[in-house]
């Protein structure tokens with residue numbers, strides 16, 4: 461017979477926290493650090509995250525459901541429009557907004573446009589100033605002052621997501637804002653998306669890391685087949701879609717060398733994530749202007 465544990469949740473806190481900010485400020489790095497696992501892909505290029513990634517932090521007395529979101533920008537094509545919509549949906553779903561900006565030593569570098577949208581949500585906003593390792597805490601005082609004049613933030617916390625600096629203070633601040641609730645998800649759950657989603661993301665991460673300016677933004681990845689096989693490694697077949705034939709050539713490279721490298725580095729990361737060995741087969745295919753067609757985008761998982 462199964463043991464049934466009745467847990468007392470009278471003093472338990474839980475809620476949704478949306479991570480919002482410009483592209484490349486370090487939202488995904490922060491979520492990964494807080495969860496102690498790499499759920500969201502991270503690259504030095506802006507607009508890495510395209511979907512909402514849900515990450516669950518479980519502590520004995522609280523649960524935080526983080527919503528990592530794409531960086532906010534002015535959309536120039538359909539994919540970017542969907543990315544911006546994703547952010548607004550996350551803000552609507554959240555109990556607390558974690559507004560992330562990059563540490564700057566000047567009061568003029570103020571992210572006013574995004575902040576105004578967040579204030580309109582009337583939700584508590586925590587201002588998190590990331591990458592303080594790059595300039596030092598003392599030099600961000602003018603920036604803090606400038607933000608303080610704009611809004612009554614629930615708290616203002618300088619951190620370095622990369623160096624895991626300030627995250628304990630940040631977690632405490634979040635806990636203090638969390639409503640009293642039983643957990644939303646079972647406490648052993650870490651995310652909601654299926655394994656094949658993360659597999660596709662890890663392949664896309666390698667494309668972002670390996671190629672120059674244009675290719676990553678014209679690329680998307682679909683996992684066509686993911687088969688567990690008894691007595692053999694899992695079999696994964698994925699397609700990398702590009703927008704034009706010329707991009708296909710670049711992606712594959714001389715004698716297939718570039719694509720081979722994507723495959724090798726992606727497989728390594730996928731195995732690390734799944735904690736088992738896999739066989740990865742990659743294909744490249746052209747889907748004309750996929751990032752500007754609503755139907756095609758839906759077909760590709762956006």
Ligand SMILES: Nc1nc2c(ncn2[C@@H]2O[C@H](COP(=O)(O)OP(=O)(O)OP(=O)(O)O)[C@@H](O)[C@H]2O)c(=O)[nH]1
Pocket residue numbers: 482483484485486487488489490501502503504505506507508509510529530531532590591592593594619620621622623
């Ligand atoms: N120096 C420094 N770099 C950081 C820090 N946090 C993140 N980075 C770097 O900033 C870059 C962008 O990080 P991401 O976590 O992908 O940023 P993001 O906000 O999720 O970006 P998008 O998904 O494009 O919106 C990466 O190269 C990170 O290594 C930090 O605390 N200090």
Ligand SMILES: [Mg+2]
Pocket residue numbers: 487488489500501508509529530531
């Ligand atoms: Mg991101």
